[in-house]
Amino acid sequence: MASAPFDFAPLLAPGLPPPAAKWTGRAKYNFIGGNNDADEVPVDGLIAAATAVLKREGATLATYGLESGPLGYRPLREFLADKLKRTAGIACTADEILITSGSLQGLDLVNGLLLAPGDTVLIEQESYQGSLTRLTRKGINAVGIPLDRDGMRIDAVAAALEDLERRGMRAKYIYTIPTVQNPTGTILSEARRRELLKLAQAHQVPIFEDDCYADLIWDGRRPPALYAMRDGDGVIHIGSFSKSIAPALRVGYIVARWDILSRILPLKTDAGSGALEQMVLAEYCLRHFTEHVPELTRALRAKLDTLMEALAEHFGTAAEFDEPKGGIFLWVKLPDAVDTVKLGQAALAAGVAINPGPDWSTNKAYGKNRLRLCFASPSVQAIQEGVGVLAEVCRREFGVPERIANVERRARA
């Protein structure tokens, strides 16, 4: 045989993303991604759940879909139907819930249901990077809707829908993370929810509601889901256990009326999501979810306080932010001179990983001097030290923040 290595280059599909770099481990001060607090993973509870459920039903792993069929492990869907009723006001049956491999698969499936290249969708101007990149890769025109402290601005939604209508177009959906928005941490007010639903109905545009952070609200006051307020009519809802239990468990779900879910299900060609994770989660959550979440939320809130204090100490008034109403992220504005993409590169070299704003916005100029910090994953000490290093790098690269006297350090805390 010839010894020249095989050349795959002429065979590759068009439009592939660039190659991955080899993984070299995590940064010492890791403020990126949707990682969570290692101390709050309920390890003992998961062990007990795994033992109990495997002892009782382990043999069912021999069958795709266990004894539950293609929608996913029935006890988990029944837990969710009950939980969504209690916490989000959603009245649905277990047969209106499809378990997915994380809410990311939910995104893919809903996009597969509705989107074709050239389509238009509305999306919060600042939004989850994974949602934005999916739209870009599918060739979708994503119209960004600005946010304020109460979430998506409804006047901007109305204007965008009217503008599209004038041009003879119709958005395929309005994507929103209404409850603990990523990255801004806002909660869409109930009044705005009503207005949004009215607009969506008037323009016959469905709402795609991503509620994957909605369990983590400081004061526990979760507003009714958009899905609940319309009894599921014209709304598709997705959620996840990544934020409430553990991100490395890849278990999410889609809630939709059966006429829609029956169109989504054939797109899920993976022979089911991982059954062991579904079984263990169901067994754990049925007993402990209600007590676990407030404990997790208290720990996250304490870390947010640490982060806000550290920013005040090291950045002073140079770092502006609104306090998020829950979740694991703080969205921070730095002075106009700062370019957070460049800051991110320089910070990484110093051991600090951050998410630059432009990756989390449809408006790259608006995102330029903004960044997202995850406070859930780093330890209290790492938050304090990491913000100090970040401030040093920022000062060196952009001249801000100026040195701050100790007397000012609590000005913004």
Add this chain to the structure above:
Amino acid sequence: MASAPFDFAPLLAPGLPPPAAKWTGRAKYNFIGGNNDADEVPVDGLIAAATAVLKREGATLATYGLESGPLGYRPLREFLADKLKRTAGIACTADEILITSGSLQGLDLVNGLLLAPGDTVLIEQESYQGSLTRLTRKGINAVGIPLDRDGMRIDAVAAALEDLERRGMRAKYIYTIPTVQNPTGTILSEARRRELLKLAQAHQVPIFEDDCYADLIWDGRRPPALYAMRDGDGVIHIGSFSKSIAPALRVGYIVARWDILSRILPLKTDAGSGALEQMVLAEYCLRHFTEHVPELTRALRAKLDTLMEALAEHFGTAAEFDEPKGGIFLWVKLPDAVDTVKLGQAALAAGVAINPGPDWSTNKAYGKNRLRLCFASPSVQAIQEGVGVLAEVCRREFGVPERIANVERRARA
């Protein structure tokens, strides 16, 4: 708000598959799918593994990718590198293995890497339905290569490659399940493997090797993988734990050189495959895989004998088959008069689920009177009874098999 229900119909993406029907449970005699023997799920071992690994590393579930990065849980990749070396002759490092959500995600990722609508691939004429439907949905021209008792016919591969070359075309890959082929249960001989690799090299067409049944060989004599015989040059290899441990655990893997794996990895946008399943599998397999597989294989072999006896008893010479060399499936030929799609519908009404041949072949006419039976999942009693019912239905619908005297019953066993 208006009360007419929201109409999604005008918004659906083009080319969606038909809606799913509601799941109504499994057939009483269930010979479909790649389900396995419930008695052989190593429940106690999995409980011990879950307990040990969660106690030791449970807190790492707080981070996407655990401490292992995006290729998957490192101890599982290290187990695989060692196992593939021992059993398939593959020399690869843990960094040339990507853990996937079942081998189905492996199919999707490799297809995403290489295929665009209108492309051509070569595939065994009888092949896994999930592979065939993926090609159809992507608009791929799948050229079927006939099989005989030694697997894919190499003369037919050569002819197909030459025919394409004459037409100025080049196949994107040759997809093969060389070791315990699905559905035929054949093993591609080592001589044919050499010829196939030579042809692929000469025509500069990569080989896509799906080895997901390769652990389950009656005599344990697994030939070297195609990947091994070329040291990975021009070959992409996928595998799974679905058949060797349990199908509802969705854990598979891709083996490829880094220059290829680095192009596949960015297509895997799911934030990692389920970590608990990876952790439990690694913990279990490191200790028990080597002893578990022969035990499972013995149980499967006994069920195959039961099935072959039952077919001989109830169908006599009307059911023809070659004994598979391993695995969980028997590929059966019935008399020409039988249409297995119609037989399948009538049998289902009588409580027997079978996979009709046309779903498993690029040649629908060839598949018309053939069917695939999974013998791993039904109990010995269900196999015996189910084949009896199937024969009754077949006789009623197609006049075959004729009634068989008891003296003939072991004629084919």
